Amino acid sequence: MWLPLFLDPLPQLLECTRLGLPPTLRAIWADPWLLFHPQKLRNIFMAGFWVVFGPGLDENAAPAKRRLVTPYAHGVVLEIGAGHGHSLQYFDRDKVTKYVAVEPNEDMYPGLRKSIAQAGFSEADGTALILPFGAHEVDRIADVVGEHQVDTIISFLTLCSVPNSKQVIPKLCLTLLKSPGGTLLMYEHCLSPVWSSRLYQRIWSPIWSLAWNGCRLDRDTPKWVEQVPWSERYVGKEEGMPDWHLFYRAVGRYVL
Numbered sequence: 651m652w653l654p655l656f657l658d659p660l661p662q663l664l665e666c667t668r669l670g671l672p673p674t675l676r677a678i679w680a681d682p683w684l685l686f687h688p689q690k691l692r693n694i695f696m697a698g699f700w701v702v703f704g705p706g707l708d709e710n711a712a713p714a715k716r717r718l719v720t721p722y723a724h725g726v727v728l729e730i731g732a733g734h735g736h737s738l739q740y741f742d743r744d745k746v747t748k749y750v751a752v753e754p755n756e757d758m759y760p761g762l763r764k765s766i767a768q769a770g771f772s773e774a775d776g777t778a779l780i781l782p783f784g785a786h787e788v789d790r791i792a793d794v795v796g797e798h799q800v801d802t803i804i805s806f807l808t809l810c811s812v813p814n815s816k817q818v819i820p821k822l823c824l825t826l827l828k829s830p831g832g833t834l835l836m837y838e839h840c841l842s843p844v845w846s847s848r849l850y851q852r853i854w855s856p857i858w859s860l861a862w863n864g865c866r867l868d869r870d871t872p873k874w875v876e877q878v879p880w881s882e883r884y885v886g887k888e889e890g891m892p893d894w895h896l897f898y899r900a901v902g903r904y905v906l
């Protein structure tokens with residue numbers, strides 16, 4: 651269906667509402683006290699539609715993710731906003747010693763645990779670990795994994811949802827990554843380079859973030875990543891992605 655650019659997010663919003671609402675209402679029916687826990691309801695809503703949305707988004711992103719992950723994810727890999735663990739299928743298992751998933755939404759864990767097992771990692775033998783934290787809780791993450799112990803951080807479609815991501819990105823990378831050599835692999839939708847699209851992204855962000863659990867369309871993530879003094883970087887955008895797209899996606903590999 652052709653829509654004016656401004657209305658681009660509308661079909662996705664309607665579709666995620668159609669998918670997310672029934673499990674959310676069922677959960678409230680089973681436990682009405684959930685009405686007093688809006689964040690839990692947002693988690694259930696998001697997990698409800700992610701089961702259907704996630705695989706499609708992952709398939710579209712597969713070429714970009716494969717180019718980033720297969721050759722460059724190595725050693726201890728920490729993924730923020732792991733979701734259902736879609737990135738695991740791109741790992742070269744011989745290069746990755748441990749997978750740490752930082753995922754605050756426990757309703758994502760069944761899918762995440764399935765992907766962990768399919769990729770040959772295990773929580774029981776210590777090759778996988780799930781941390782129920784937000785990426786902004788850097789000190790809590792560091793308490794568990796240690797400072798400068800991570801070889802690779804993966805952020806795929808997550809920094810858009812992390813509160814204060816401008817401040818969090820440098821803290822996360824400079825606290826957790828090994829130096830030198832620690833690597834950030836990023837695939838994120840972010841602020842478009844076109845001013846009219848930026849305006850539309852800013853208008854949509856408040857309502858979008860309600861449905862998508864805090865995700866905003868107007869985060870200038872590639873600019874904020876540059877606050878870290880990287881020694882090497884490859885920065886680009888998803889192949890074929892027009893600059894005006896409201897889900898403009900940046901791709902990057904950064905090395906300390």
Ligand SMILES: C[S@@+](CC[C@H](N)C(=O)[O-])C[C@H]1O[C@@H](n2cnc3c(N)ncnc32)[C@H](O)[C@@H]1O
Nearest residue numbers: 730731732733736755784785806807808811812
């Ligand atoms: C759009 S999904 C992407 C999932 C996965 N990275 C992928 O590409 O398939 C965003 C994920 O970020 C998680 N998330 C939301 N807020 C977060 C935060 N503050 N820190 C870490 N993850 C967060 C959500 O629970 C969700 O799993």
